[in-house]
Amino acid sequence: MRNNLLTAISPAISSLVNLTSLDLYENQLTDISNLETLVNLVNLDLSYNRIRQITGLGTLKKLEVLYLVNNKIEKIENLEALTQLKLLELGDNRIKKIEHIEHLTNLEELFLGKNKIRQLEGIRTLQKLRVLSVPGNRLVKIENVEELTDLKELYLSDMGLQDIHGVENLTNLTLLDVSNNEITTFSGAEKLEQLNDFWANDNKAENFNEIEPLSKLKNLQTVYLERNPFYFHDVNQYRRKVMLTLTQVTQIDATMCRQPNS
Template sequence: MSGAPSENEEENVEQNEAIQKNQFDLSTLKDDETVIDLTHSRADHIPDMTRFTKLEELSVRTNLLTSISENMLPLTTLVELDLYENQLTEIANLEPLVNLIKLDLSYNRLREISGISTLTKLVELYFVHNKISKIENLENQTQLKLLELGDNRIKVIENINHLENLEELYLGKNKLKCIENVENLKKLKLFSVPGNRFVKIENVDNLKNLEELYLSDQGLQNLEGIEELKKLRVLDVSNNEITTFSNIQLLENLEDFWANDNRVDSWPEIDKFAKLSQLDTIYLERNPIYNNDRTGYRRKVMMALPQLKQLDANLCSHPGL
C-alpha cells in the first residue's frame, strides 16, 4: 500500500524537474558568494548571474552548454572559470573577464583558439580533447605558466615561443612530427608530448631547467638529444623503438626512468645507469632483456643497480637478491 511521498522523495522530484528543464537553481545562493559550483546540472545555458558581484570561482563542468551566453559578461571579478566537458563550439563573451587566472575549456568541440585576447592575466589555460588544429592567438598570454593542448589535431608546435614564463607544456596525443619552436621556453620544467610521431629527440638543448620529459608512444630509436638536460628527474620513453640508452649516464639527477616496451636486448645497456645515484625507479619490462630471461631478469637488474627502490611495478626490498 503506497502512502504520501516522503520529504526526500519530494525533494528528488523537484531536482529531477529542474534537470529536465535544463536550468540552474541559484535561488538559495547569497549575493556575496565567491565560489559557485554548478557541476552536473545538465543545463544548456548560463543563467543571469548579475547579482553575484564578488564571484571569483565558477565551475560549470559537465553540462550541456553549446555556447557561452552574454550572461557571463558581468562576471568581471572571476579569477577561475571551469567549462570542462560541455558542447561548446566557439569561445565568446569572455572578453570582459580580464581578471581570469585559470580557464578550463577541455572536453568541448572547439576547433580554434580565439576570443581570449583580453585575458592577459591567464596563468593556466586548458584545451584538452577538442578539435583544435593550430596553436594560435596566444600573443597576449605572456603570463602563462601552464598550457594544456593534449588530445587535439595539432600538427606543428608554433606560436608559443614568446611564452617565456611557461613552466608546464602539454601537447600529448596530437599529430606532431618534431619538437620545434620551443627554444625560448627556458623556464619550462615539465614537457609532455606522448602519443605523437617523433622519431628523434631534438631542439630541447635550451630547456636546461626541464625536470620532467614525457615522450612515450612514438618512434624513437635512441636517447640522443638529451645531453644538456642536466636537471631532468623524470624521463618517460616507454613504448618506442629504442635499442640503446645512449647518453643516459649524463643525467645525474635522474630519479624515474620509464623505458618499458622498447627493443633493448643488451645487458651492458643497464650498466649505463650504475653511476646515477639518484635513480630509484626504473621500468624495463617487455624489452628483449625481459622477455628472453624472465626468471633472471629481476635479479640481474637489481644486482647491476643496487640504488633502485622500485623495478617495474615492484619494490626492491632486498637489493642483490
C-alpha cells in the first residue's frame, strides 16, 4: 500500500492475522495504530510518513525488520517487545539521542543517519551488529564502539569528526566511511586488517604521508581521498602518487585504476 494518500491505518487490517510483510511507505500517516493483531509480521515499512512517535508495536514480537525513515520522530522508545529485530532504520528523523535499544541484542543493522545525534551511546550491548550507519548527525568523536567487534561496515560521513581514534578494535571492519568531516590524520586505519573500502574524501589531511600506513592493508581495494588538502597540492599527480603508494588498490575515488608501470 505504498505511495497512496492514507492518513490512518484502517481497523479492517486487523483481520489479516497471518500477514508477515506490510509496506505503508510514503503515505500521510500520523501515528501507528490497528496493528496489534498482526502478530506474525516480520517486515514492516512505515517510511516517508508523518509519524511523530513510535507506538503500537508492542505485540509484534516476531518483527525482524522495521523501517521508519523520514518521519517526524523525536525519540527512540517503545521497542521493548521487539527483541527479534535484526534491522532498524530510523534515518532522517528528529532524534537527538540513541536510547532504549540496549535490549535489541539480535540487531545486525542499525541506521540512524540524518538526525540530531551528538554522541554514540547506548549500543555497547549490540554485539551482533554488522552495520552501523550514523552519517549526517552532530558527532565530533568516535566513542563507545570498542566492543562491537563483529562490525563490518561503519558509516560516519558528513559530521565534525577530527580523527578516527576509537575504531582500532574493530578488526573485522571491511568498510569505513568518514568522508566529509574535519579529519586531519588517518592514524588508526592501518590497524583494520580486513578493510576493503576506506572512504575519507573531503577532509582536512594536509600531508600526503597520511596514506602511507594504508599500504600495509593487503585487503584494501577502494579508497576515496580526493579533495583533502594534499589532493589540491598536486592535483595532476594525485592519482599516480596514490597508485604508487597503495599498490594493492583497484579503485581510487570513483574510477577504477591500473597500476602504473614501474
